[in-house]
Amino acid sequence: MTDLLTQGATIGILGGGQLGRMLSVAAARLGYKTCVFDPAGDCPASHVANFHLKAAYDDAEALRRFAEACDIVTYEFENIPTDALDVIEALRPIRPGREALRVSQDRLTEKRFLTDLGLATAPYAAVGDSGELAAALAQIGTPSILKTRRFGYDGKGQVRLTSPDEAAHAMAEIGDAPAILEGVVAFSHEVSVIAARGLGGEVACYDPGENLHRDGILRSTTVPARLSTAQRTDAVLLAGRILNALDYVGVMGVELFVTEQGLVVNEIAPRVHNSGHWTQNGCAIDQFEQHIRAIAGWPLGDGTRHADVVMENLIGADIDRLSEIARDSAAALHLYGKTQVKPGRKMGHINRVTPLGR
Ligand code: AMP
Numbered sequence: 001m002t003d004l005l006t007q008g009a010t011i012g013i014l015g016g017g018q019l020g021r022m023l024s025v026a027a028a029r030l031g032y033k034t035c036v037f038d039p040a041g042d043c044p045a046s047h048v049a050n051f052h053l054k055a056a057y058d059d060a061e062a063l064r065r066f067a068e069a070c071d072i073v074t075y076e077f078e079n080i081p082t083d084a085l086d087v088i089e090a091l092r093p094i095r096p097g098r099e100a101l102r103v104s105q106d107r108l109t110e111k112r113f114l115t116d117l118g119l120a121t122a123p124y125a126a127v128g129d130s131g132e133l134a135a136a137l138a139q140i141g142t143p144s145i146l147k148t149r150r151f152g153y154d155g156k157g158q159v160r161l162t163s164p165d166e167a168a169h170a171m172a173e174i175g176d177a178p179a180i181l182e183g184v185v186a187f188s189h190e191v192s193v194i195a196a197r198g199l200g201g202e203v204a205c206y207d208p209g210e211n212l213h214r215d216g217i218l219r220s221t222t223v224p225a226r227l228s229t230a231q232r233t234d235a236v237l238l239a240g241r242i243l244n245a246l247d248y249v250g251v252m253g254v255e256l257f258v259t260e261q262g263l264v265v266n267e268i269a270p271r272v273h274n275s276g277h278w279t280q281n282g283c284a285i286d287q288f289e290q291h292i293r294a295i296a297g298w299p300l301g302d303g304t305r306h307a308d309v310v311m312e313n314l315i316g317a318d319i320d321r322l323s324e325i326a327r328d329s330a331a332a333l334h335l336y337g338k339t340q341v342k343p344g345r346k347m348g349h350i351n352r353v354t355p356l357g358r
Contacts, residue, residue, distance in 0.1 A: 003297055004079075005032065005072065005296035005297055007031040008031065008033065008357065009033070009072075009296075010032065010033040010034065010035050010050070010069060010070045011023075011027050011033070011035075011070065011071065011073075011292065011295070012035050012036075012037065012056065012066055012067065012070030012071075012072070012073035012074070012092070013035070013036050013037070013045060013049070013068070013074055013075065013076060014037050014074070014075035014076065014077075014080055014084075014088075015037070015038060015045075015074065015075055015297055016036040016037070016038030016040065016043030016044060016046050016049070016052065016084075017038075017043060017044055017075035017076055017295050017336075018044050018045075018212065018336040018346060018348075019077070020036050020038070020043075020044070020045030021044040021045040021047065021048055021049075021336060021337070022288045023045075023076060023288050023291060024036065024045050024048045024049040024214070025048055025288070026288035026291070026292045027292045028048070028239070030289065030292055030293070030296065030298075032050070032292065033050040033051070033298065034048075034049040034050055035040060035049065035050065035051040035052070035066065035069050035070050036052045036053070037055065037062075037066045038052065038053075038054065039054065039055065039056050039057065039114050040054070040295045041054055044336040044337050044338060045076075046168050046174055047337045050103075053066045057081050057084045058081065058083065058084070058160060062342065063084055063087040067088045067091035067092045068091060069093075070092055070157040071092065072092060072094075072095055072295055072296070073088050073092050073094050073095070074095055074096070074250065074291070074295050075094075075101075076271055077271065078101055078105055078269065078271065079105060079150070080101065083102065085098060085223040094294040095199075095250055095294075096248050096249050096250040096252070097246075097247065097248070097249065100248055100252070101245045101270060102164075103246065103268075103270075104267070104268055104269065104270050105150060105265075107147055107149045107180050108124075108149050108178075109216050111180065113196060114265050114268075115219065116240075117241055117245055119238055119241070120262060120263065120264045120265065121264060121265050121266075122182040122183050122185045122264060122266070123140050123182070123183040123184045124140070124180050124181065124183070125139050125140055125180065125181050125204065126180055127146065127178070127179040127180060128182050129171075129176070130167065130168065130171050130176075133146070133167050133170070133171055133181065134164070136181040136197050137161070137164045137167060137181065138183070140161055140181050141183065141216070142161050142163055142164065143161065143162050143183075143184040144160075144161050144181050144182060144184060145158055145159070145160050145181070145182045145184060146158070146159045146161060146171070146173075146179050146181050147174075147179055147182060148174050148178070148179050149178045149220075150177075156216070157174055157177070158174075159173045159174060161181075161182075163315035173352035185264050185266075186259060186260075187257035187259050188259065188260075189210055189225075189226060190210070190211045190212075190252060190255065190256065190257055191208045191209060191210050191211065191225040191235065191255075191256050191258055191263075192211055192253055192256060192260070192273065192275040192276075193205050193206070193208050193236060193238075193253075193254045194209075194251060194252075194253055194254075194273055194275065194276035194279065194287050194295045195236075195238040195239035195240065195252050195257070196209065196243075196251045196252075196287075196290045196291065196293075196294050196303070197243040197244070197248045197249060197250070197294065198249065198294045198297075198298070198299065198300050199249050199294065199295075199297045201244075201301075202215070202299070203239075203240045203243055203244070204241070204290070205235075205236040205239055205303075206276060206283065206287065206303045206305070207223055207224060207225075207232075207237045207305045208224075208227060208232060208256075208274050209222060209225055209276070210222045210223070210224075210226060210344045211255070212224035215344070217313070217315060217344060218274050218275060218313055219312070219313055219315070220277075220280050220310060220313065221274075221309075221310075222308075222310050222311075223282060223305060223309050224305075224308065227258065231262075231263060234262065234263050235254075235256060235263055238254070238263065239252070239254045242265075246270075248270070249294055249295055250270070250291050250294045250295050251271065251272050251287050251290050251291040252269065252270050252273075252274070253268070253269040253271070253273025253274075253275060253276060254269075255267050255268070255275070271291075272287050272288055273287070274313065274346070276312075277311050277334065278309040278310075278311040278350065279303065280332070280351060281304075281307065281309060281332045281353045282307045282309040282351070283305055284301065284302050284303075285300075285301030285302055285303055287303075289301060290303060305356075306355065306356055307351070307355045307356055308356065309351050309352065309353050309354075310352045311350070312349060312350045312352070313346055313349050314348040314349060315344060315345065315347065316341060316343045316345055317341060317343070317346055318347065319341055319347040319348065320341075325350060330352060330353070331350045331351075331352055332351040333350055334348055334349050334351070335347065335348035336348050
């Protein structure tokens, strides 16, 4: 049993988007303050956090002040510069730890980590330049996807190839960045497991959700997912292995492809995850509280699902339907306080809940 973080302590959150916003609300419910570090002035988390330090990720002095103002530090995105982490780690614990970030910041490192654990992934090959892409195409074939090793999210930094003739165009599309070539996995559907590991090493997983993407962006998550009992068990066990291998503390999203040969790991996200938003209305303890519990040394909470839920993201102009959605008394709304609407921008989400047994 570990000591609980003292009441009134401050949790630092790197990144002030919607995930940081919902983490801040959960932290407040558990008696903690939050300090958000984000370069943007009017970021979603700044509306609800106790403090907002507005500075760039390469501002070492600001990072030092941030760390000194906090008791522990967590994050809502994985692409935090290594130098920033070095400054913070010298002063305060970062949870989840550096190893999870190192592995998930680089698609090649992540794939090697997963295959070393004996988990199935898409076939892949490293691509440093156009010569290596030709060799990778000879090995993996087409259709395949060229993905930048770093800084890819919501389908960005990815190009699909249907023929080796498209190699030069694909390399140019990703700006000749270091990449991997992945074979296209023939999946029937996509699911994810939101898993948590406490400071003492205990692991708990939410029921897997089924995810629908459009243009590389998550549109909806439905629970329960279409999975056999054996697949459900596999999903939870493999998530547990990943967390244990990283000595992980906090919540992680594990994205999976469901294929006839079994579950294939697409990627891991060392943070609360969009596909776990359904837990806010489908479980007593949602993923945000679970994350705060884990990093603050609390026992994990009960994430048993008490309802069927469909989570729908409100993306870009979807928010224009707000007055219509607001009339739907069964739609639990979670809005992020973003005033600028842009195509592809996540503005909020809706959870539609059907209690079990009804
Ligand atoms: P990612 O950013 O890698 O999660 O990719 C975004 C989406 O692209 C995934 O959720 C899948 O729908 C699709 N995708 C990515 N990689 C593959 C793959 N190797 N095979 C088939 N579909 C993929």
